[in-house]
Every structure is written in structure tokens, then in C-alpha cells.
Amino acid sequence: MNNILRLIRPNQWLKNVFVFIPMFFGGSLLDPGDIRASLLTFFAFSFIASSVYCFNDINDVEADRRHPVKCKRPLASGAISIGKAWALMAIMLALSVGVTALLDSPDHMLKVGGILLFYYVMNICYCTKLKQYAIVDVCIIAFGFVLRVLAGSFATDIIPSKWLVLMTFLLTLFLSLAKRRDDVIRMNETGEPPRKNTIRYNLTFINQAITVTASVTLVCYIMYTVSPEVTQRLGSDMLYLTSVFVLLGLLRYMQITVVDKKSGDPTKTMLQDRFTQLVVIAWALTFLALIYIK
Template structure:
């Protein structure tokens, strides 16, 4: 169980972004492509877990000062350093073995993700602003990997929206680090020196506004309407705004945005908005126009 905790399988949900290109292409029921994406999902998950292990290995001392991260296997001492390094190697081998089954282009994207996050772990995460940009780029690479695995083109709108959403969550997470620092007086990460509460609050407001405007522009763009054969996609903006407002409420009112993954697993409101957004898109994309609920 302790080794499973070190892999952070709960965070594998982030790799569901690989399936986004297939969903928006209207081919979510293409079993052949779904199988390729399933293999790609686990390849990405193992590589991501190797990064988590390396990050925990390097941050053991800092994590011991954190109210939550101190419970991680390496920080708490429940797993030895040699065992963690062995698992690190196993994850890399498993990830690249599965990735090779998907194809060379996928392996290239996977390698780009691995190298970028490797650099993040060994020093780039200590540079403010660059740290959140790298985290956000990781989600874009997931989407790119999904497109490569499914052999589908990815629109620039999709890349922009994924990047902005990931950036929004990364900023909220940094805000939580600042709150912990204010309460405990302890620096949770070196990059935190480049942030303060006012700066992060402004960034959150700015990015959330850009997300809403960008999404609305995406839904009403002629290119999008032509691709999906409907002009009604702007209806789904309601769920995007609802989800963002709830996340801002968790951030500003509840001051509890340490882990976006944890919020996704536990917050019923956000789960509902995501479900309704997916269902509305499904109805608009996959069902014939004369059978939709939006006539």
C-alpha cells in the first residue's frame, strides 16, 4: 500500500486529458482508438509517477515541514530511498515500454513531458511564474499525446483552453502555499518568494476572466460551429462559469485549494458541473440535431 501511495494513482486522473481530442472529434466510441489511448494513458501515468517519486525524493526535508506532505512515504520514512529509486526506474521502463506500443510520435511527446518535468524537479520549480507555466504546459502535452495516439488533429482553441484552465488551477495551488506560509511562517517552496497574496489574487481574477471570454469565443467561432454542425455550443458556457465560480469560492472563501485533484474527487458541485458540461457536449456533438434537447 505504501508503494502505491508513492505512485500517487489518484493523480492519474489528470491523464484523462489524453481522451479529450477523441471526445471532441466525435469518435469516443471508436474502440480501436480507445484501446490505443488506454495504453497511452498508462504509459503517461507511469512516467508521471516516476516524476512524483523523484520530486518526493528531492523534497523530503521540505515536505516534512508541510502539514499535509509530511505524511508522504518518503517524508515520513515509511519507504527507504533505495526502494524509491528502484520504483522510479521501474516506472520509467514500464512507461516507455507501453509508449513504444503506441508509436514513435507518442514516445517523442512522452519524452518531452518527461524531460520538461525532470528539469522542473531539479530546479525550474524554484523560479516563480516559470513553475506554473511548466505545470500548465504538462496538461497541453497530455492533450497533444492523446491526439497523436488517436491520430487526430488538435485545434488551437483546445490547446489554449487546456493551458488556461491548468494555469488557473496552478495559480490557486500557489495561493494555498502562501496561506500556509502566512499561518505557519514556513516557506513551502522556493518559488513562493516570487508570489504574494495580492499578486496571486490578481492573476486568478485575470485568468478566470480570460478563460470565460476565450471559451465563449471558441463556442461561437465559425470554425467550431462548422466542425460540430451546431451553433448551440455556447449553452455549455453556463457550466464552465459555474465550475470556475465554485473553484473561486473554494479559493477565496474556504481557502482550501492545495490539491486540484482532491477537489475534483470530493467537491460535488464541481463534479456536477463537469458531468453536465460533458453531457451537454455529448448531446450536441453525438446526437442528431433533430433529437437534441436544445431545439
């Protein structure tokens, strides 16, 4: 069972909390219908992402066997057979379809299902070919998170602000570039690129790209908090105060990336770094207080 869990990576389901963004920023956290729709979308995305993880490990099994860390993955180590991995891939896909079918209307099922299908096809293409191209690879990863936000939006009929969509793309692009920096450091230390496209990155480029995306992400967030449509809809003109926590979070992650050189797994960082957790909690509580406590 442990090897199966390692293959489908439920710890990575944390990424799918992005489907809750429309509900959170839309001020409908107390709406039972939106809660149910967002939860179903979360699990639908989680299962389809696990299906992609299975395909990725099947496709990369030979390369993973030569990798100093990935060689311990269930398929690369031989703990799980290729046949069982294909079966798990199909089961996860079926579960995703089944959960999507539980949404409360055919319109929601069709829209969310369309997003999931597009995400699935895009990631199969990513696993087989597109991840070999520098810049394209990180943009596809970031766009995957935009699709999560759109799925949450379609499931709840909450239209997200354009600034929110842009911020989602930029923030996850920032995290993806930080992860690629970890690959560049490993390549510089060992002389072997962890990925085929790592040779198209270097520390100078990565550092500049991280700085640019972090800066534009902060600007997008500030623009979101002062946007007239947002302040009127949420009934607060003090949302800009939460920008302090966004800045602290970005600076902390840059510190982890550049100083500690531990940006290889954003999910692991979120689960283990206490400073980051405190900043996120403080941001969320402040945002909620401004929206719900009048």
C-alpha cells in the same frame, strides 16, 4: 503496498484524462481505434508521471521532513527507503515505455514517445531547479497538460483546435495559481514558506492572476464553441450553450479558493466536491448530446 501507492500517487492519474480531450472534442468517442489509442496513452502518461513523483520525493526528502504535511510522505517518514524509491521510479518509466510500444503504428509510437520524453525531461528539470522560480513553476505545470492533449492528438490523428490548446493551458494555469494561493496562506499563517518561491507570491498578486486567467479561459472556451471550423466539424452551432457550465465551474472553484481556502489539491477537490462534479457531468452530457444526438 499502501506506502508504494502513496509514493506513485495513482489518485493523481485523474490529471491524465486530458489525453482524451482530442477524442472527446473531435467527436470520435465511439471509434474503437481511437478509444484504444487514448487508453494506452493515458496509462503511458500515468506511469511516467508516477516515475516523476518518485523522483520528486527523492529530491525533496529533506525539505519534506520539515514540512507539516509532506513529512507524512513515505520517503520523508522513512516508510520506504531511498533505494526502493529509485527502483519504483525505474519500473514506472519502463512500464510507460512498454505501454507506448503497444500503439498501433511506429509513427504514433514515435510521436507519443517524443511527447513523453519531453514531458519527463521537463519535469526532472522542474523538480531539481525550475520549480524554485515563481511564475515559471505554474507555467511548466500548465504546459504539462498541453503535452497531454498533444499526446492524445498524436495517438488518434485528431488535430485539436487552437482555442482548445490555449484553453487547456489557461485552465490548468488557473488551477495551479489557485494551488499557490494555498501556499501563500500557509506562509502568512506560519511565517514559513512551504516552497522557496512562495515568497515571490502574495495574495494581491495571486488573486488578480486567478481572476485574469479565469476570465481569459472563459473567453477562449466561448471562442472555441463559436469557431466556424469547430461548428462545421461537429455539426452543431449550439455548443456555446455549454459555456454556462464552464462559467459555473470557474466560479465554484474560485469560491473554494477564496472563500473556503481549500485550493491546495485540485484533484482532491474534483473527487470530493459534489457541486463541481455535478457541473462537470452536466457540461459533459450537454456537450455529448449536442454532438451525437442529431
